């Protein structure tokens with residue numbers, strides 16, 4: 001079952017050659033979720049061959065332009081394409097007003113139902129739950145209210161043990177997969193553990209952008225399989241990171257190490273770095289399972305071991 005993230009944009013606020021502002025496409029069992037929507041996101045989605053209609057939900061972390069200025073363009077294109085499927089957008093309280101103002105002054109009456117949900121930036125609070133994932137908030141440390149995400153797969157069904165198939169009547173199989181015991185013909189109870197195998201481990205992905213170093217997030221990130229954490233600067237610019245409430249690559253790696261995550265994915269690179277290798281090198285000194293995001297690259301979210 002697919003669970004993967006494509007980084008559509010890896011740059012920070014200012015444009016840099018070859019980099020785009022933050023946007024990520026999360027695919028969980030073939031349903032698409034968009035995380036942030038910087039300028040040019042719809043073009044990036046086109047390049048990735050993504051049908052906009054497959055996106056059911058969009059999460060916006062905060063109201064800095066490099067994280068949401070692509071949203072109106074994408075909403076308009078969905079309208080022009082005749083979308084009828086409803087769309088849910090989860091973001092800061094101010095987002096609704098901004099979107100509605102732009103729709104009003106352009107006299108655009110969307111063809112599809114648009115639901116904009118205000119997200120409270122409280123770590124551990126559930127933002128959204130559907131049949132695939134549970135999404136909880138992370139209160140990031142930034143100049144504006146900024147919300148990160150932990151996206152955790154919902155538990156799958158137990159699978160039937162092959163050797164037990166002959167004793168499980170077809171009409172009982174759905175119940176047994178959900179954990180029910182079985183009453184045998186002779187009246188004895190066969191416990192579920194003898195009939196089934198555990199479901200696959202639940203995979204999880206966390207998104208932390210933008211944020212200053214925030215060790216208070218560690219308990220909420222512990223054990224996630226893939227952590228995306230911004231790494232705007234190197235340690236040489238620690239003072240600048242503190243002033244702008246961003247993180248260094250070393251700080252991102254420290255969070256990954258302390259939360260014992262499966263892998264760390266770096267992004268939100270300052271335009272001053274022509275190559276992000278210097279950020280990767282710094283993070284690797286603290287946390288060896290570190291990867292660099294790049295435009296259009298896809299990373300599998302997998303369980304460890």
Ligand SMILES: [Zn+2]
Nearest residue numbers: 062064142210
């Ligand atoms: Zn920001």
